Amino acid sequence: MNNLLLIIVGSVLVNNFVMSQFLGICPFLGVSKKVETAMGMGMAVTFVMAIASFFAYLIQNYLLIPLNLEYMQTIAFILVIAVLVQIVEIALKKISNSLYQALGVYLPLITTNCAVLGVALLNAREEYNLIESVVNGTSAAIGFTLAIVIFASIRERLAVSNMPKWMDGFPGALITAGLMSLAFQGFSGLLH
Numbered sequence: 001m002n003n004l005l006l007i008i009v010g011s012v013l014v015n016n017f018v019m020s021q022f023l024g025i026c027p028f029l030g031v032s033k034k035v036e037t038a039m040g041m042g043m044a045v046t047f048v049m050a051i052a053s054f055f056a057y058l059i060q061n062y063l064l065i066p067l068n069l070e071y072m073q074t075i076a077f078i079l080v081i082a083v084l085v086q087i088v089e090i091a092l093k094k095i096s097n098s099l100y101q102a103l104g105v106y107l108p109l110i111t112t113n114c115a116v117l118g119v120a121l122l123n124a125r126e127e128y129n130l131i132e133s134v135v136n137g138t139s140a141a142i143g144f145t146l147a148i149v150i151f152a153s154i155r156e157r158l159a160v161s162n163m164p165k166w167m168d169g170f171p172g173a174l175i176t177a178g179l180m181s182l183a184f185q186g187f188s189g190l191l192h
Contacts, residue, residue, distance in 0.1 A: 004131070004132065004135050007128075007132060007135050007136050007139060008139045009190055010139075011136055011139030011140040011142075011143055012139050012140075012142050012143040012146065013143065013184065013187040013190065014187045014188055014190055016143040016144075016146075016147055016184050016187075017118065017119070017140050017143060017144055018115070018143070018144055018147040018148070019143075019147050019180060019181045019183075019184035019185075020181070020185070020188075021118070022181075023113075023114045023115040024045075024113050024114060024115030024116075026106075026109060027041055027045070027106050027109060027110070027113060028144075028147065028177070029170075029173060029174075029177070030106050031103060031106045031148070031152075032148050032151045032152040032155055032173070033152065033155055033159075034102075034152060034156065035149060035152045035153050035156060036099075037099070037102040037103060037152070038148045038149050038152035039145070039149055039152075040096075040099040040102065040103055041106060041107075041148060042141070042145025042146075042148050042149060043145070044088050044103070044107065044110060045110060045113065045116065045141050045144050045145065046138065046141035046144075046145055047084075047088055047141075048081065048084045048085055048088055048110055048116055049115070049116050049137045049138065049140060049141035050134060050137050050138040050141060051084050052077070052081050052116055052119070052120055053123055053133045053134050053136065053137025053138070054130070054133065054134050054137070055084075056076075056077050056120035056123060056133070057123060057124075057128070057130050057133040057134075059076050059077070059080065060073065060124050063076075064076060073121070073124060074117070074121070077120040077121065078117060080120075081110070081111055081117060085108060085110045085111045088107070088110070089107055089108065092107065115140070119137045119140045119141075120137070122136070123136055123137065147180065147184075150180065151173075151176065151177060151180060154176050154180075155172075155173060158172055158176065
């Protein structure tokens with residue numbers, strides 16, 4: 001139980017995929033102009049990361065390792081992620097077409113989101129068991145969601161504030177992301 005708590009705190013705050021490991025930057029910058037779309041992307045990534053962690057563990061331990069096909073790991077994991085993203089895309093189109101439209105091209109890009117693939121590869125490298133893999137995948141996704149929602153809320157406030165012209169848009173977003181990353185580094189002492 002203590003190990004699971006360390007995995008959760010580590011994945012959400014200390015080793016946050018976006019703020020500390022700089023994975024998943026494309027959707028982080030692209031879908032973070034509004035909190036609503038950021039939350040939708042966060043929920044989609046959470047679903048895909050959690051389920052991908054589960055299936056990646058099964059494929060790694062019950063298919064690739066027994067058949068000595070570990071070299072196929074990345075391709076197998078990308079295939080699993082692609083199938084899951086298609087399921088999310090179909091479901092989202094039926095459930096919330098407005099969110100589906102708002103996420104636009106970034107929804108299919110979850111397939112190539114390095115954070116989703118990164119969590120599956122990290123789980124295999126750390127040799128987590130099934131429960132630890134799913135907890136790590138879910139926690140990493142919650143950390144991604146936390147970062148993107150905080151970032152989107154800051155960007156919404158900056159959009160209506162009186163700022164210098166040179167900080168409008170992308171430059172202000174990058175400065176904000178850098179300051180957020182610096183703030184997340186303050187959590188690094190939690191696990192020591």
